[in-house]
Amino acid sequence: MRPFEYVRAADAASATAALSAMPQARYLAGGSNLLDLMKEDVERPTRLVDITRLPLREIQRTRAGLSIGALATNTETANHPLVRENYPLLTQAIVAGASGQLRNMATNGGNLLQRTRCNYFYDTSMPCNKREAGSGCGAREGLNRISAIMGWSEACVATYPGDMATALYALDARVRVRAPDGRERLIAITDFHRLPGDTPERDNNLAHGELIVAIELPVPAGEFARHSHYLKVRDRASYAFAMVSVAAALDMDGSRIRQARVVLGSVAHKPWRSAEAEAVLVGQRADEATFKRAADAALRDARPLAHNAYKVELGRRSVVRALMRASRLA
Ligand SMILES: Cc1cc2nc3c(=O)[nH]c(=O)nc-3n(C[C@H](O)[C@H](O)[C@H](O)COP(=O)(O)OP(=O)(O)OC[C@H]3O[C@@H](n4cnc5c(N)ncnc54)[C@H](O)[C@@H]3O)c2cc1C
Incomplete structure (x- = not known):
């Protein structure tokens, strides 16, 4: 692992400030994806901004439906009575992922931002445009059993591997994010992740420094919850x-x-x-x-x-x- 700075943020404003001040800084939540990638030398952040002390863990009913904190763990989310009752699809998707121990660590924000499991992304001896823009795509003509069959480009055939987000697309979720200037915006989940095109190094439409604060779900329409x-x-x-x-x-x-x-x-x-x-x-x-x-x-x-x-x-x-x-x- 390469040396990096560690900063523990006390609030959202200091977290976004510490992150946006350095282009290679990353937020640290459960660490279950980011730390693996650092150990493999795939991600090389120069600063980690620990956000685990921020008050972003609540799961609460809102007028529009349900707000799920970005730092609520996958376990807390899947087990929450309001989620189980009104969005059983989300519970099913979360518990289908990883293992009990990982779900105890994994946060909802980190889960949305988990990176591809393409073998060429992890293998630093191979070309990968997602890991290193312009280096080529090893999977396009390589071993591509787990790769994409839809929406891929010549630059990248990687897939997004997460379970939770797949359910969130069916639930018309929106992602609430906070910019370094304190302003918040809501991103429709279908506009959150990107297709690879010529810029596969960008997985999503977040700007550098933006912090996910919550995932918002509308009241389930009709009988969606039952069926x-x-x-x-x-x-x-x-x-x-x-x-x-x-x-x-x-x-x-x-x-x-x-x-x-x-x-x-x-x-x-x-x-x-x-x-x-x-x-x-x-x-x-x-x-x-x-x-x-x-x-x-x-x-x-x-x-x-x-x-x-x-x-x-x-x-x-x-x-x-x-x-x-x-x-x-x-
Ligand atoms: C062995 C193994 C098996 C797994 N199996 C599955 C599976 O079957 N299905 C599945 O869906 N997932 C699976 N996962 C992935 C796991 O769910 C993710 O690692 C986890 O959800 C990431 O959450 P985290 O809080 O640990 O994120 P971290 O590792 O802390 O962060 C991940 C990324 O998100 C960024 N980030 C985190 N929080 C925020 C925030 N609030 N705002 C902005 N950026 C943020 C970080 O900077 C980092 O880039 C598996 C993981 C492992 C290690």
């Missing part, structure tokens, strides 16, 4: 990142679908919300034939690489399975 399911398919039954995951939520009127949310995880540089699948579902009867049409629409534009064509069929089947479970047909 939702998070499906995660992985190499091992637990403690593994998804090959493909699906967050599905349906608002149903009897057997008819009023509104639908279909989001695929681990298939792109950001969770992939499928407007095409949702359009197929709205107004239709909830049954397997409808779900298969929606799954075909969701994967129609997939562009697999040499070693990950399996994700296209796996994605289709996972969409059908998640929708069957959400509608309680399976």
Whole structure:
């Protein structure tokens, strides 16, 4: 590990000031991703700004729905009665991730910002445009079994690996961030992460120094809370990142679908919300034939690489399975 400064912030203003004063500074929350990357020499911050003492841990009802503090842990969030009752999809997604010990350390803000698990990003002897802009992409023509099938660019085929964010896309979450000048803004979760394009070194649309303070969820529409399911398919039954995951939520009127949310995880540089699948579902009867049409629409534009064509069929089947479970047909 390289030497770095350590600063413990007493409040949000001093945290954002300490961060924005240095281009290579990083916030330190649970440290479960950042410290691993520092040990691997992938991330080389010159200053860590410890934000763990900031009062950003509350989970509370608001007029608009629910506000979940950026420093609430994944465990606290998944177990919170208001989350379990009103957003069971979020609880399912969080507990599908990592292990109990990691979820006790992992914060919601850090979870949103976790970096890709692309092997070429971690291997500093290989080229990676995300790790080092302009160095090339080892995965494009390399071993790309876990890489993207949607939205990738010649510069980067990495995926965003997180479970929680995939559910947040289906729940129309917004991320509240605070800038160094004290101003706050809300970012729709679908605009939070980026596709790689020519700048894969940027994972998201946060400006340097911006601090995530909370994740805000609207009151769940209609019956979304009753008809939702998070499906995660992985190499091992637990403690593994998804090959493909699906967050599905349906608002149903009897057997008819009023509104639908279909989001695929681990298939792109950001969770992939499928407007095409949702359009197929709205107004239709909830049954397997409808779900298969929606799954075909969701994967129609997939562009697999040499070693990950399996994700296209796996994605289709996972969409059908998640929708069957959400509608309680399976
Ligand atoms: C072995 C292992 C298995 C895992 N399996 C899974 C899995 O199956 N599914 C899954 O989803 N995740 C998985 N994870 C990832 C884990 O969930 C993340 O490491 C964790 O959520 C990161 O949270 P943290 O608080 O530790 O973040 P940190 O490591 O402290 O920070 C991560 C990044 O976020 C930034 N940051 C943190 N908080 C803020 C904030 N409030 N505002 C602005 N920037 C901030 C930091 O500067 C850093 O860049 C796994 C991790 C490990 C080590």
